[in-house]
Amino acid sequence: MSITVLKPGLQTTIQSRPRIGLRHLGVPASGAADPLSLALANRLVGNAWDVSALEAALLGPTLRFDVSCAFAITGARAAASLNGDPVAYHETCYAEPGDELATGATEIGARFYVAIPGGFSGDDVLGSQSTYLSGELGGMKGRALQEGDRLQISPLSVEKQRSPDEFTPPMSSTWALRACASFETHQLFDDARDQLFETNWIVGRRADRMGLQLDGPKLDVSSSGRMPSAAVFPGTVQCPESGSPYVLSVDAGTVGGYPRVAQVIRADRHLLGQLRPGDHVRLLLRDQRLAVDELRAKLDYWRTWLEDIEQII
Numbered sequence: 001m002s003i004t005v006l007k008p009g010l011q012t013t014i015q016s017r018p019r020i021g022l023r024h025l026g027v028p029a030s031g032a033a034d035p036l037s038l039a040l041a042n043r044l045v046g047n048a049w050d051v052s053a054l055e056a057a058l059l060g061p062t063l064r065f066d067v068s069c070a071f072a073i074t075g076a077r078a079a080a081s082l083n084g085d086p087v088a089y090h091e092t093c094y095a096e097p098g099d100e101l102a103t104g105a106t107e108i109g110a111r112f113y114v115a116i117p118g119g120f121s122g123d124d125v126l127g128s129q130s131t132y133l134s135g136e137l138g139g140m141k142g143r144a145l146q147e148g149d150r151l152q153i154s155p156l157s158v159e160k161q162r163s164p165d166e167f168t169p170p171m172s173s174t175w176a177l178r179a180c181a182s183f184e185t186h187q188l189f190d191d192a193r194d195q196l197f198e199t200n201w202i203v204g205r206r207a208d209r210m211g212l213q214l215d216g217p218k219l220d221v222s223s224s225g226r227m228p229s230a231a232v233f234p235g236t237v238q239c240p241e242s243g244s245p246y247v248l249s250v251d252a253g254t255v256g257g258y259p260r261v262a263q264v265i266r267a268d269r270h271l272l273g274q275l276r277p278g279d280h281v282r283l284l285l286r287d288q289r290l291a292v293d294e295l296r297a298k299l300d301y302w303r304t305w306l307e308d309i310e311q312i313i
Contacts, residue, residue, distance in 0.1 A: 013139050016122070040075075062101065069094075069155040076111050077108045080104070177268045178268050196283060201283070214244060235248065267294050
């Protein structure tokens with residue numbers, strides 16, 4: 001039983017859980033760029049939060065179902081239709097053999113997720129089926145989907161569900177990311193530190209699963225932008241010698257040689273997967289204690305719908 005890829009979209013990959021505990025070996029976490037949207041899609045088709053699903057970036061795929069199958073779509077907003085009829089987001093939908101699901105360009109947000117009961121079969125590498133494109137690991141032979149790929153599935157029967165309105169995250173082109181100071185924030189001159197947290201940044205064209213460049217004023221940093229390599233994580237904001245901040249995302253490496261001037265707090269890291277070129281971003285300064293309090297509040301909010309929320313974000 002399978003689903004056939006008629007059109008692959010811009011960059012559609014199989015994604016599931018991150019790879020945990022391997023950073024000391026140089027293996028990035030990877031996984032879904034927006035794990036909250038992944039979990040919400042899986043919730044609607046009866047899966048555990050981290051069952052493998054399709055992640056589509058900016059332009060989605062067209063798929064043909066070769067078997068009766070339920071599916072759900074969450075995340076960035078894009079037109080979606082089943083045999084020409086509109087498909088709703090955030091609810092369980094059903095396809096029959098021969099049906100074609102067509103998805104278009106995202107209108108707001110960067111990535112959406114397509115989940116089916118039981119998930120998509122992908123290569124399991126180092127404890128995850130998630131595709132890590134730079135390392136050619138996991139998913140469909142470590143690459144994005146291509147025309148003609150046949151995705152092996154084992155669909156299960158599930159009842160129709162719909163995400164409650166309060167658990168349907170809004171998409172936007174303007175984002176606020178809470179962030180703490182980091183190890184080398186002190187290397188920014190006073191004016192540059194103020195600019196980092198007071199500028200309405202614009203996401204530049206250099207934006208992918210590795211990270212996002214923020215365009216705006218050039219920041220003055222005392223290290224000339226370079227330093228010995230040190231540990232970095234998803235959400236780390238580096239300041240290279242160009243003076244343009246760069247926010248690391250899920251596929252970024254494990255070490256870097258640029259000053260770490262901020263760290264997006266854990267509660268907001270999943271939002272990085274929805275930022276796209278041209279979006280506006282404001283970094284909101286938090287101290288560590290407040291960051292922990294805000295994470296706890298967010299976990300408490302989501303726990304009634306996603307019981308594994310501590311693992312998701």
